[in-house]
Amino acid sequence: MTIQKRRERERAERERLIVTAARELAEAEGWDAVTTRRLADEIEYSQPVLYSHFKGKGAIMAAVAVQGCEELAGELRAARTAAGSAREALAAVGRAYTAFARRRPALYDVIFTLDVDLPFATPEAPAALQDAFGELLQAVQPIAAEGEDMGALTETYWAGLHGLVTLMRSGRLPEEAHERRLGLFIGHFVPQGTD
Amino acid sequence: MTIQKRRERERAERERLIVTAARELAEAEGWDAVTTRRLADEIEYSQPVLYSHFKGKGAIMAAVAVQGCEELAGELRAARTAAGSAREALAAVGRAYTAFARRRPALYDVIFTLDVDLPFATPEAPAALQDAFGELLQAVQPIAAEGEDMGALTETYWAGLHGLVTLMRSGRLPEEAHERRLGLFIGHFVPQGTD
DNA sequence: CGTCGATTTCTAGCAGCGCTAGGGACAAGA
DNA sequence: TCTTGTCCCTAGCGCTGCTAGAAATCGACG
Numbered sequence: 001m002t003i004q005k006r007r008e009r010e011r012a013e014r015e016r017l018i019v020t021a022a023r024e025l026a027e028a029e030g031w032d033a034v035t036t037r038r039l040a041d042e043i044e045y046s047q048p049v050l051y052s053h054f055k056g057k058g059a060i061m062a063a064v065a066v067q068g069c070e071e072l073a074g075e076l077r078a079a080r081t082a083a084g085s086a087r088e089a090l091a092a093v094g095r096a097y098t099a100f101a102r103r104r105p106a107l108y109d110v111i112f113t114l115d116v117d118l119p120f121a122t123p124e125a126p127a128a129l130q131d132a133f134g135e136l137l138q139a140v141q142p143i144a145a146e147g148e149d150m151g152a153l154t155e156t157y158w159a160g161l162h163g164l165v166t167l168m169r170s171g172r173l174p175e176e177a178h179e180r181r182l183g184l185f186i187g188h189f190v191p192q193g194t195d
Numbered sequence: 196m197t198i199q200k201r202r203e204r205e206r207a208e209r210e211r212l213i214v215t216a217a218r219e220l221a222e223a224e225g226w227d228a229v230t231t232r233r234l235a236d237e238i239e240y241s242q243p244v245l246y247s248h249f250k251g252k253g254a255i256m257a258a259v260a261v262q263g264c265e266e267l268a269g270e271l272r273a274a275r276t277a278a279g280s281a282r283e284a285l286a287a288v289g290r291a292y293t294a295f296a297r298r299r300p301a302l303y304d305v306i307f308t309l310d311v312d313l314p315f316a317t318p319e320a321p322a323a324l325q326d327a328f329g330e331l332l333q334a335v336q337p338i339a340a341e342g343e344d345m346g347a348l349t350e351t352y353w354a355g356l357h358g359l360v361t362l363m364r365s366g367r368l369p370e371e372a373h374e375r376r377l378g379l380f381i382g383h384f385v386p387q388g389t390d
Numbered sequence: 391c392g393t394c395g396a397t398t399t400c401t402a403g404c405a406g407c408g409c410t411a412g413g414g415a416c417a418a419g420a
Numbered sequence: 421t422c423t424t425g426t427c428c429c430t431a432g433c434g435c436t437g438c439t440a441g442a443a444a445t446c447g448a449c450g
Contacts, residue, residue, distance in 0.1 A: 007397095036437060046400050048439070057437065112367065113308075120367040149375060155368050156359070156376045156383075163358025164351070172307065172315040173350050180344060181351045188351075188384050202426095231408060241429050243410070252408065 015053045017043050019063045026064065026106035031114065034061075061116045068107030069128035072100050076135035086142035091186045093139040094161055098182060101165040113166060133158070143190050160185050210248045212238050218259045221301035226256070226309065256311045263302030264323035267295050271330035281337035286381045288334040289356055293377060296360040303364075307357060328353070338385050355380050 021042040025034050036057055040047040054060045079096035083089035101108040110116060111129075119125045133154070140154045164181055167173040173181070216237040220229045231252055235242040249255045274291035278284035296303040305311060306324075314320045328349070335349045359376055362368040368376070 035435085037435090047437090048401095049399065051438070052398085113361070113365070115365055121369050148379070149372075152372050152375045153379055155362075155372070156355075156379045159358035159362050159368065159376065160351075160355040160380070161358065162362055163354035163356065166308070166361065167350075167354050167357055170308070170310055173354065174316050177344075177347050177350070180347045181354065184343070184348055184351045185355065188386070191383070230406080232406090242408090243430095244428065246409070247428085 011053075014043070014045075014049075018050060018053055018060060019067065022060050023064045023067060023107070026110065027104065031061070031106060031109060058116050061110050061114065062118050064107070065110045065116055065118055066126045066128050068104065069111050069126070069132050071104075071107070072097075072111070073128055073131040073135055075100055076132060076139075080135055080139050087190055090139045090143055090157075090190065093136060094157070094182060094186050097136075097161045098165050098178070101169065105169060108165070108169075112162060145191055157189060160189065206248075209238070209240075209244075213245060213248055213255060214258045214262065217255050218262065218302070221259065221305065222299065226301060226304060229256075253311050256305050256309065257313050259302070260305045260311055260313055261321045261323050263299065264306050264321070264327050266299075266302070267292075267306070268323055268326040268330055270295055271327060271334075275330055275334050282385055285334045285338055285352075285385065288331060289352075289377060289381050292331075292356045293360050293373070296364065300364060303360070308361060340386055352384060355384065 018039065021039055022034055025038065025042060034057075036047050036050055039060070040050060043049075050057075050060065054063070075096050076093050079092040080089045083092040101112075118129070120129060136158050137150065137154045140157050141150060144150055144153055164173070164178070164185060168175055168178055213234065216234055217229055220233065220237060229252075231242050231245055234255070235245060238244075245252075245255065249258070270291050271288050274287040275284045278287040296307075313324070315324060331353050332345065332349045335352050336345060339345055339348055359368070359373070359380065363370055363373055
């Protein structure tokens with residue numbers, strides 16, 4: 001009984017260890033450096049142990065993605081609630097989003113660019129993903145015009161931010177003009193004369 | 196002399212063959228299926244031959260990207276010049292861009308998402324890339340407000356399209372609402388009351 | 391206390407990847 | 421015919437994600 005419990009606890013602990021190691025390794029050296037052998041070394045177990053916890057490397061990455069998304073959702077919420085007006089809130093959330101992407105590129109990639117089979121845009125999507133989207137939704141809501149599709153509008157805002165971030169991070173947009181582009185995007189997104 | 200020329204011609208021919216094979220394989224089965232072994236099989240030469248033409252797999256992908264970008268630039272231009280008003284032209288270019296991404300996902304990926312060390316956003320960027328960007332620029336120009344930074348504005352428009360496309364294609368945005376999102380994006384991008 | 395049975399973990403290996411060293415075939419010139 | 425130089429292929433390196441099967445460990449029971 002207690003033995004069983006202890007084992008489960010230890011297993012859960014080790015699982016956390018794997019996810020943490022993957023995350024730290026990715027943040028330090030990028031996802032290319034995260035190989036199953038390297039990860040096994042890091043946690044001081046052999047490779048097959050990883051597969052007794054996760055279906056494969058993709059599942060480990062998905063776990064990191066969920067963790068990262070919780071962090072993102074928190075930062076978006078903080079930015080939104082700290083802002084004064086609705087307009088400022090939208091801008092603040094946009095800035096927080098792109099700032100997250102730049103500060104934590106590995107996390108951003110595993111959530112939003114690498115394919116890692118997490119369910120998105122469905123009820124089965126992890127809570128963290130829905131929370132993050134919810135933050136965007138709440139920021140977009142007040143500036144929506146009468147009768148606009150809120151979901152689609154939020155998705156559109158999100159996509160704009162995502163595009164700015166990914167093109168910049170892949171070297172396709174010059175880094176130095178990021179703030180200007182972001183300002184233009186947010187400015188064009190808010191209907192003129194909205195408070 | 197003539198022998199030399201014939202050899203050079205044959206070499207150039209084989210190089211074209213490699214790029215075409217890579218492109219077709221990628222379009223048919225995705226870039227994961229494009230391995231150097233598979234490519235060598237396809238062109239009926241051994242693997243090392245590829246490396247006598249290109250520095251590596253990345254260089255082959257870059258060549259495909261340039262080809263694909265020429266195609267994209269052509270489609271953007273056609274869309275732009277066929278439109279009536281400036282506003283319609285911007286919308287048409289946006290639709291043409293996302294349509295290209297959906298119709299030729301492998302080409303789109305190699306140009307805009309996979310990293311393939313092509314110089315972007317510099318004078319050394321291949322002409323095809325500059326042409327495609329130029330088409331966007333010409334579509335954005337007429338709807339820009341007084342004194343707006345044209346380059347940054349175009350980049351922002353591009354980023355929005357790119358975000359919509361990549362999030363949708365990776366399954367993060369539901370496919371069915373694409374048209375609605377695209378309409379919202381373009382609508383918000385054009386300042387109210389612009390002709 | 392010693393042995394059995396089950397669970398856990400490791401060693402070793404598979405098939406694939408991008409890439410390359412070195413040798414053999416083949417054609418052009420003496 | 422023999423040499424020279426070019427071209428191309430075979431074979432292999434070190435790496436990847438992943439897994440089968442042996443080994444070791446630990447709890448339970450006689």
